[in-house]
Amino acid sequence: MLLRHTPKEVVERSALTINPAKTCQPVGAMYAALGIHKCLPHSHGSQGCCAYHRSALTRHYAEPIMASTSSFTEGASVFGGQSNMLESINNIFALYDPDIIAVNTTCLSEVIGDDLNQIINRAIADNKIPKGKTVMYASTPSFKGSHVTGYANMLTAMVQNFATNTGKKNKSITLLPSFVEPSDMSEIKHIAAEMGIDYIMYPDTSGVVNAPMDGKFHMYPKGGTPREKIIASGDSRYALALGRVGTFQAAQLLDSKCKVKTEILDLPIGISATDAFIDKLRTTSGVTVPESITVERGQLVDVLCDKAQYVYGKKISLMGDPDILFGLVQFCKDAGMEVIHVITGTPAGAKWDRRIKELAGPNAIVKSGAQADLFYFHQLLQNTKPDLIFGNTYCKYIARDMDIPLIRTGFPIYDRIGHSYFPITGYRGGLHLLVKILDVFMDRQDRDASEEKFELVM
Amino acid sequence: MVEVLEARKQQVLEKGKDTYALECEKASTAGSVSQRACVFCGSRVVLYPIADALHLIHGPIGCAAYTWELRGSLSSGPELHRLSFSTDLKENDVIYGGEKKLYAALTELINEYKPKAAFVYCTCIIGLIGDDVDAVCAKVEKEHGIQVIPVHSEGFKGTKKDGYKAACEGAFKLTGKDNTTPVSDFSINILGEFNLAGETWIIKDYYKRMGIEVTSCITGDGRVGEIGKAHRARLNVVQCSGSMTYLAKMMEKEYGIPFIRVSYFGIEDMSKALYDVADFFNNEKIMENTKELVRSEVSDLLPRLAEFRKDLEGKKAGVYVGGSFKAFSMVKALRHLGMETVVVGSQTGSPEDYEYLKEITNEGTIILDDTNPLELSGFILEKGADLLIGGVKERPIAYKMGIGFCDHNHERKEALAGFEGMLNFAREVHNSVTSPVWKYSPARMKAQEKKI
Numbered sequence: 001m002l003l004r005h006t007p008k009e010v011v012e013r014s015a016l017t018i019n020p021a022k023t024c025q026p027v028g029a030m031y032a033a034l035g036i037h038k039c040l041p042h043s044h045g046s047q048g049c050c051a052y053h054r055s056a057l058t059r060h061y062a063e064p065i066m067a068s069t070s071s072f073t074e075g076a077s078v079f080g081g082q083s084n085m086l087e088s089i090n091n092i093f094a095l096y097d098p099d100i101i102a103v104n105t106t107c108l109s110e111v112i113g114d115d116l117n118q119i120i121n122r123a124i125a126d127n128k129i130p131k132g133k134t135v136m137y138a139s140t141p142s143f144k145g146s147h148v149t150g151y152a153n154m155l156t157a158m159v160q161n162f163a164t165n166t167g168k169k170n171k172s173i174t175l176l177p178s179f180v181e182p183s184d185m186s187e188i189k190h191i192a193a194e195m196g197i198d199y200i201m202y203p204d205t206s207g208v209v210n211a212p213m214d215g216k217f218h219m220y221p222k223g224g225t226p227r228e229k230i231i232a233s234g235d236s237r238y239a240l241a242l243g244r245v246g247t248f249q250a251a252q253l254l255d256s257k258c259k260v261k262t263e264i265l266d267l268p269i270g271i272s273a274t275d276a277f278i279d280k281l282r283t284t285s286g287v288t289v290p291e292s293i294t295v296e297r298g299q300l301v302d303v304l305c306d307k308a309q310y311v312y313g314k315k316i317s318l319m320g321d322p323d324i325l326f327g328l329v330q331f332c333k334d335a336g337m338e339v340i341h342v343i344t345g346t347p348a349g350a351k352w353d354r355r356i357k358e359l360a361g362p363n364a365i366v367k368s369g370a371q372a373d374l375f376y377f378h379q380l381l382q383n384t385k386p387d388l389i390f391g392n393t394y395c396k397y398i399a400r401d402m403d404i405p406l407i408r409t410g411f412p413i414y415d416r417i418g419h420s421y422f423p424i425t426g427y428r429g430g431l432h433l434l435v436k437i438l439d440v441f442m443d444r445q446d447r448d449a450s451e452e453k454f455e456l457v458m
Numbered sequence: 459m460v461e462v463l464e465a466r467k468q469q470v471l472e473k474g475k476d477t478y479a480l481e482c483e484k485a486s487t488a489g490s491v492s493q494r495a496c497v498f499c500g501s502r503v504v505l506y507p508i509a510d511a512l513h514l515i516h517g518p519i520g521c522a523a524y525t526w527e528l529r530g531s532l533s534s535g536p537e538l539h540r541l542s543f544s545t546d547l548k549e550n551d552v553i554y555g556g557e558k559k560l561y562a563a564l565t566e567l568i569n570e571y572k573p574k575a576a577f578v579y580c581t582c583i584i585g586l587i588g589d590d591v592d593a594v595c596a597k598v599e600k601e602h603g604i605q606v607i608p609v610h611s612e613g614f615k616g617t618k619k620d621g622y623k624a625a626c627e628g629a630f631k632l633t634g635k636d637n638t639t640p641v642s643d644f645s646i647n648i649l650g651e652f653n654l655a656g657e658t659w660i661i662k663d664y665y666k667r668m669g670i671e672v673t674s675c676i677t678g679d680g681r682v683g684e685i686g687k688a689h690r691a692r693l694n695v696v697q698c699s700g701s702m703t704y705l706a707k708m709m710e711k712e713y714g715i716p717f718i719r720v721s722y723f724g725i726e727d728m729s730k731a732l733y734d735v736a737d738f739f740n741n742e743k744i745m746e747n748t749k750e751l752v753r754s755e756v757s758d759l760l761p762r763l764a765e766f767r768k769d770l771e772g773k774k775a776g777v778y779v780g781g782s783f784k785a786f787s788m789v790k791a792l793r794h795l796g797m798e799t800v801v802v803g804s805q806t807g808s809p810e811d812y813e814y815l816k817e818i819t820n821e822g823t824i825i826l827d828d829t830n831p832l833e834l835s836g837f838i839l840e841k842g843a844d845l846l847i848g849g850v851k852e853r854p855i856a857y858k859m860g861i862g863f864c865d866h867n868h869e870r871k872e873a874l875a876g877f878e879g880m881l882n883f884a885r886e887v888h889n890s891v892t893s894p895v896w897k898y899s900p901a902r903m904k905a906q907e908k909k910i
Binding site: 016050053141 | 461463464465485486487488489490491492493494495496497498499517518519520521522523524525526527541542543544545546547548549551552558559560561562563566567570581582583585586587613614615616617618831832835850851853854855857858859860869899900901902903
């Protein structure tokens, strides 16, 4: 078996990452950029990066993922990528006609020191950018952060480039979600809409990376936040950023640049975080929580009560993206499960480590950053075997090796579908998540039951 | 009318209409949504299947993350190649250099996994910060007594093709090591077979039935020890010519081993491959075995293909794959299913390759080099294809247009090589093209309404 040789004994490694629990920034930036309507992500570097990121997103969403590349060659690497970028801008507007080009840098363009600000200004000066069109960029080298950081940087670039304070407030609340699935973006919108709130949300990848099949290939599917909305977010009354690691920087900028009062909440995953989100919407907008939302909550709590005995006391190990882990850990605790390991490859910071430790409990092992990889995760699991793993597709090797059920969450998920259609956020997402958890435990109970204890009703 | 970028006009032609020679082998236009990858990708995909070697990626995390389990190159034994090892360079390393980190990582890994050899892949950044990877590798090689081979595959140093070359240089360094293990007079090396879905095993079985020893397979289900004696085989049989011809040439020059280029896809090409090898050995028994093998395989296969052909007759296909050799085979294989290729292209074809494509396709066929999704989908629609053959990034494009798809790249789970691979191919094409799901495609529904 593939992972047979992972030793149980944990040895400190400093120079080596084995089976990473993260990937690099540009893929997150690309994903965020897809959440703006008629925006073409552009990768400023050699072709490989762009091809990899497109492949990764294509595998995850089973959707055509569009992005262009500066196609660096050795020449560009020596003399700088300015001419490639300018030529790209020309070609992209001529052929693909996006409203926005969202450039992400790569290791290569970062190390040679391409100044994208200067290049874009040059393009503006040379009239290379058609009227009403925008070229924006985010700095996203792979040698810093992770895919979540890349997402955060592109989200920040959206605020930087578009959000405008005209001095006249509008009625809307701005919502900035962290790196979550399009289904989760939809769910967040659903909650805001049910509450009767005038909202602006970006990015919004729903309808872009889970677009319907209509017999045509669309370079730009219907979804995505229109740029006017992002501009208007600078005048919004209030902003709620959901998921600290993915949104902190953008929220801060929206606050300082446009004087929009912003607050950061956890992603509304599980009961308590969703409660907090809804309560915040209620108090900031002066609305009452509608019956429909109360019913959704009631249903989730009801199912949890009905079947609590199947999850109570179960040991859980989680790997994934830092913002999502908050909700998942809290949800596990709400259901009476015991969280024993939490790791993320994203260097989420000391504050994150501390908060998640508090949440998970004193016995949980928590680690983030470079050596928090799947090799380490496997070692932890070999020392204390959980009943269930939450994690991305790559956890399947550990799950199989140790015969532990795996619920796929986070990024990437290459071998299962549904994540882009069924949310884990909100009460409805909580119910979906809970049903998945129950299925896993009840299936296992059925599988392992002795003949005489195998029963119809559970 | 399909829009083609001005700079790319000569990279697209319609057979029978356009008279110019197709432009190719040039860098992609900046700003295009190219399907191509980089030098590193080229070397990584080629060397990846050597299963008992260590593959350490020296660079920031992304390069390792994206090539972890990049393709299903199966191994009949060790599976070290399927893990992902990275020096995960950080900002500080980029500034102060990553040599120490590389040395430490290599040492830790070799102690832990006791590999038979190690490959160290240099990514973009390494080329820029100037780590002396050769020196680190040489030092570790000395200390641990295994070959530690630097693969200079800095992403920007050219195209995927240059990565193939770097890989060939790496693989070449493993040859010429074993001069004692006996090697048969009727022995070959298989080059450029990557054991996707177990294809190497199918091909090896054919050669065995012919009475030929496969001394090594470079690189499918590869072993360092086997490649060590490859230099004493009599013939190199190159399947993925785009990636491995360079190695074959090196081995010809250094060891005097001649090579032939073959394809294992489709009936004609598969049969021809076996006959060409048999011809080379000029041995009656081998030729007899080969004839028997092809006869029995083809007579088993044809009636079964006919079943699929019934439904596929007259359907049209688009083909866009990495290597042009594969494209040739696809055009021929599709013909066996009664299908016409109306759009065909590759990422890396040479002028001769495209001339050959012109020869074997019908009038009106669109031939393209290094295309992009907008062009590709445009031509597919214009020519009314019912099927697209491509790789991971093309699959959802086909589905969105409501047409069938067959993966002929890294992601496929079916063995498509050999005679049984042809049957799998036919089944996959058939099932995809005739799937009832397409009747729900709005485009098809509209077309249907018009007919009524």
